[in-house]
Structure formats: structure tokens, C-alpha cells
Amino acid sequence: MELHALDLYIKSLIKEAGHLIRNSLATELVIEAKSNANDLVTNMDKEIEQFFISRIRRDFPGHRVFGEEGFGDVIENLDGTVWILDPIDGTMNFIHQKSNFAISLGIYENGIGKLGYIYDVVNDNLYHAVNGEGAYCNDERLLPLKETSLDKSIVGINATWVTPNRYIRHEDSIRLIQDVRGTRSYGSAALELAYLATGRIDAYLSMRLSPWDIAGGMVIAKEVGAIATNFKDEPANLLKQDSFIAANPSVHSKILTEYIHVK
Numbered sequence: 454m455e456l457h458a459l460d461l462y463i464k465s466l467i468k469e470a471g472h473l474i475r476n477s478l479a480t481e482l483v484i485e486a487k488s489n490a491n492d493l494v495t496n497m498d499k500e501i502e503q504f505f506i507s508r509i510r511r512d513f514p515g516h517r518v519f520g521e522e523g524f525g526d527v528i529e530n531l532d533g534t535v536w537i538l539d540p541i542d543g544t545m546n547f548i549h550q551k552s553n554f555a556i557s558l559g560i561y562e563n564g565i566g567k568l569g570y571i572y573d574v575v576n577d578n579l580y581h582a583v584n585g586e587g588a589y590c591n592d593e594r595l596l597p598l599k600e601t602s603l604d605k606s607i608v609g610i611n612a613t614w615v616t617p618n619r620y621i622r623h624e625d626s627i628r629l630i631q632d633v634r635g636t637r638s639y640g641s642a643a644l645e646l647a648y649l650a651t652g653r654i655d656a657y658l659s660m661r662l663s664p665w666d667i668a669g670g671m672v673i674a675k676e677v678g679a680i681a682t683n684f685k686d687e688p689a690n691l692l693k694q695d696s697f698i699a700a701n702p703s704v705h706s707k708i709l710t711e712y713i714h715v716k
Contacts, residue, residue, distance in 0.1 A: 459560070460568055460583055466508055467556055470501050471574040474541065478551050493544045498522055501540035501556070509536060521665045531564040531691060537668035543641030551575070557643035559668030561691065569672025571647045580647040580673050588650055588676035595650055598678045600703045606655035607635045608708075609645040620660035620696070621684070622714045629712040642697075646670025649699055650677050656700035656708055660684075664691040671699065680705040684713050 474497060483496040502522045509518055516534040518525030528535060536558065541547050543554030552575045560568035569588075571580040580595075582588035588595045608629065615626040630636050637654055639645055643666065645657040650673045667689060671681045681689045684696035686709055696715070700708060 456567060456583060460581070462512070463558065463560070463568065463570060464579065464581065466505065467558065467570055467572045467579065470504055470540070470556055471572055471577070473497075473504065474501060474556075474574050482548060484548060493548060494522065495541070495544060495548065497547075498541045498544055499524070502538060505536070505538055505540065505558075519664060519668075521663065528692065531561050533563065535561045537561060537665050537691065539643065539665035539669075542643040542666060543639075546640045553639055553644065554641055555643040555647070557665060557669040559670075559672055561668065564691070566668070566672035566675070569669040569676075571643045571669050571673060573644065573647070578647075580650065580670075582673040582676040584672060584676075586676075588673045590647075590651060595673075595677050596652070598652060598655075598701045601655055601701055603633055603704050603707055606633045606701070606704050607637060607653070608633045609637050609639065609648070609654045609657035611638050611659060614658075614660055618660065619716060621716060625712045625714050629708065632712075642666040643670050646674050646699055649679055649701075650674045656698065656704055658684075658696075658698040658700075658708070658713070660696050661694055662697040663694050667691075667697055667699070674699050678702055682709075684709065684715050 477497045485494050487494050499522050502520045502524050506518050506524050518536045519528040520538040539557040541554050542557045546553040556572040558570040559566055567584045569582045580590050615623055617623050642662055648654045649657050679699050680702050681699040
């Protein structure tokens with residue numbers, strides 16, 4: 454299928470999945486813990502991933518699926534066409550707030566991000582991009598990121614990373630939050646990337662994210678000029694969990710070189 458036809462197909466699929474999620478908000482969720490008591494999954498996470506996979510298997514049997522809940526394929530490389538999916542990014546928000554969560558989806562061809570989607574289900578805002586053709590929120594094209602400085606920047610960072618941890622020197626994170634204009638934490642990597650792409654925040658960083666957290670958002674953010682890497686300034690990892698920073702290009706390198714020191 455041609456890229457623009459695939460784009461239309463995916464938008465319809467995402468809106469249908471969003472309708473299913475909104476309908477579930479009035480029902481009682483089945484909640485389980487995964488790796489720890491705060492790593493949660495619901496019946497809807499599983500059902501939405503299976504919904505996507507059933508359609509992909511039917512309509513694109515040659516494509517592979519890399520999904521958070523494990524119903525897709527075992528992905529050890531990005532050869533061919535790979536759908537990288539988080540059916541509900543921000544599950545804790547979904548459970549506790551009934552808001553601030555999103556469907557996140559990136560379509561990659563031989564490792565190149567071709568299509569990206571973040572669907573803010575409750576607010577019915579679809580952030581999307583086609584590689585090389587700009588990024589949009591619904592039908593409104595997003596403007597390229599404007600040059601800024603760190604002291605005028607708002608940075609997305611979880612409070613965990615400014616407390617003692619085994620990943621980075623937290624003293625440097627404390628300096629970062631002291632030197633920027635402000636910090637925010639939304640509890641959904643996908644929404645943080647959408648807010649970066651719209652200029653609501655100027656950088657987003659986390660010590661530990663999975664490919665499905667960032668795959669869709671990276672395509673969108675790159676279309677407005679953002680830079681996305683791991684903390685070693687290497688290409689963001691789309692095969693396994695890794696550190697991650699996406700930022701306005703005028704502050705990306707400064708944050709990495711002056712404030713991030715990996716243990």
C-alpha cells in the first residue's frame with residue numbers, strides 16, 4: 454500500500470481504537486501489575502493491542518508488529534515494515550485520571566520512521582506525521598521549533614530522576630531543574646513528545662524508555678526539527694529499553710554535555 458493510503462487507513466484505525474477506549478471509561482477495568490506494583494496493565498491495554506494486531510494480520514500480512522503487551526512478533530531487527538505500538542501509553546493515568554494517556558504508533562521501514570501517530574484519546578487530538586512532509590495536530594500543521602535558550606526552556610522530566618538513582622548523577626539533574634525556566638511531568642512519554650513537537654515543552658528526557666514509548670513521537674518531533682538520541686548521543690534505541698532525550702536543537706547538546714552524566 455502506498456504511504457498516503459496507509460496513512461489514511463491508520464488514522465481510521467486509531468480513531469476506531471480510541472472509540473473503544475472511550476467507551477471503556479465507564480466500565481470497571483481489570484488491572485494487573487507487570488514488573489512491579491506500579492507497572493500496570495489493564496484489560497483494555499491488551500484488547501486494544503489485539504485489535505490492532507488482528508487488523509494488521511488481516512490487511513498487511515507481510516508487516517510485523519512490536520507491541521508493548523507482547524501479542525505481536527519477536528522483533529530483533531527493523532527489517533521490512535514494522536509497526537511499533539503502545540496501545541495505551543500512560544496506563545497509570547488511564548486508571549487513576551481517565552485522562553492524560555494516548556495511543557502511540559510508529560511505522561518504520563528498514564529502520565526509517567515513515568509514519569508517526571500520537572492520539573490523545575480523551576481530547577480527540579491526533580498528532581501525526583509523514584516522513585519529510587511535516588507534522589500536524591489534527592489538520593493544523595505544526596510550525597518548526599523556534600530557537601531558545603536553556604534558561605527560557607520548560608523541560609519534561611520525572612521527579613524520580615532528581616532523586617538518588619542508579620542511572621545518572623542526580624546532583625546534575627538538580628542543577629538542570631534549577632537552571633531551566635520550569636519542569637513538567639505528564640506521565641506519558643507519547644504526550645510529552647507531542648508537547649515537544651508543539652513547543653509546549655522544549656525537551657523531554659527519561660533514563661528508561663521502551664521503543665513503543667517513543668516510536669510514533671520521534672517521527673512527529675523530527676518533522677519540526679527536534680533531535681532525539683539516547684544519553685550517549687547515539688540514535689534512539691528502537692529495539693530495546695534505553696535512555697532517551699528529545700529536545701529543541703538549540704538545547705539538546707547543552708543538556709547532554711553539561712547536565713547528564715551516566716553512572
